[in-house]
Amino acid sequence: QVQLVESGGGLVQAGGSLRLSCAASGRTFSRYTMGWFRQAPGKEREIVAAVSWSGGSTYYPDSVKGRATISRDNAKNTVTLQMNSLKPEDTAVYYCAADWGYGLNIRVEEYDYWGQGTQVTVSS
Numbered sequence: 001q002v003q004l005v006e007s008g009g010g011l012v013q014a015g016g017s018l019r020l021s022c023a024a025s026g027r028t029f030s031r032y033t034m035g036w037f038r039q040a041p042g043k044e045r046e047i048v049a050a051v052s053w054s055g056g057s058t059y060y061p062d063s064v065k066g067r068a069t070i071s072r073d074n075a076k077n078t079v080t081l082q083m084n085s086l087k088p089e090d091t092a093v094y095y096c097a098a099d100w101g102y103g104l105n106i107r108v109e110e111y112d113y114w115g116q117g118t119q120v121t122v123s124s
Helices: none
Strands: 004-007 010-013 018-024 032-039 046-051 068-073 078-083 092-100 118-123
Touching: 004 092, 018 032, 018 092, 018 118, 032 068, 032 078, 046 068, 046 078
Parallel strands: 010 118
Antiparallel strands: 004 018, 018 078, 032 046, 032 092, 068 078, 092 118
C-alpha cells in the first residue's frame, strides 16, 4: 500500500508556471507507475501525465504536451509535475496517483491509490 500527499498548488496568472510535488510512503514506490490527473468542476477526471516505474517512459495528452513534464525520484519516493505556459483551462484539482505494475497506464480506473488533491487556479 502507498499513501500519497500532493503539494505545490495555488493561484497563478496565465502564462505562468507551477511545480507540483507528490510524496509517497512505502518501500515499493519504484514498482508503481505514477500519474498526475486533474478534475475541473463538472468535468471528468483526466490524465495530465504518467511516468513508468523507471522514469524511462512518459505520457502526456495533447492538451498539455510541450507544457508539462513529469519526473520521479525513486530514492526519495517523489514524483513531480512541472507545468509551464499555464492557461485558465488548466484550472482544476490535481491528483497524484499510483498504479501497481510496470505498464504505463493512462486510465483513471487503472490507478490504485490517490492523493487528496491540490487546487491549481489559473487566472486570465
